[in-house]
Amino acid sequence: KAGVTQTPRYLIKTRGQQVTLSCSPISGHRSVSWYQQTPGQGLQFLFEYFSETQRNKGNFPGRFSGRQFSNSRSEMNVSTLELGDSALYLCASSLAEVVAGRETQYFGPGTRLLVL
Amino acid sequence: GNSVTQMEGPVTLSEEAFLTINCTYTATGYPSLFWYVQYPGEGLQLLLKATKADDKGSNKGFEATYRKETTSFHLEKGSVQVSDSAVYFCALLIQGAQKLVFGQGTRLTINP
8 A cells, every 4th residue: 555645855945935735645544634843843733634624733823724635635835935934844644533533643755845 | 731752862872782762751631652763864654652551562673661650651672773773753642633742853873
């Protein structure tokens, strides 16, 4: 079974631009979570989607948004990029049926975003 | 709140040495506990997990036991190899939310 895939793998943008990252979960997984990894803050939870609905959200500004499609693929968008948004963005998928919080998350390789 | 504290790194060992990476947690309810490993330039790989007290997770020679009384989930391996060099993350999954809370990571280097 194919793992979690993320595109693109690398991205360079300039301040003020916006960016969209894509994540395709493991087949059959309906929950997709996004995390930001930086050297200073470590791994931080952005949000989680299940059945096209945002179910949980972390403490990030409104510039960070996401969505999920009917095939469970997910995108996250960052608008008005800042230098501090440079990070590795990781997507994880899980079965996570109706009751969340018990399913193992499997991670993709990440998208490395550099903001200049 | 929910938090995970890991042993400060980096940790450098010789091949075939015994490894322990300490992890303690604070959580409301009964979280599931995980160890993930990250190799250079890659995402996170699940190493092992435990979903309730006294469960032992194991994989590739690594082990960790969910200790509720000490709120700990220490990672151990009896004989490390150069290929085990990576960053290791301890994490808890919050009950009722698909949200992982991670420790700060421990960089492990194994010298031949």
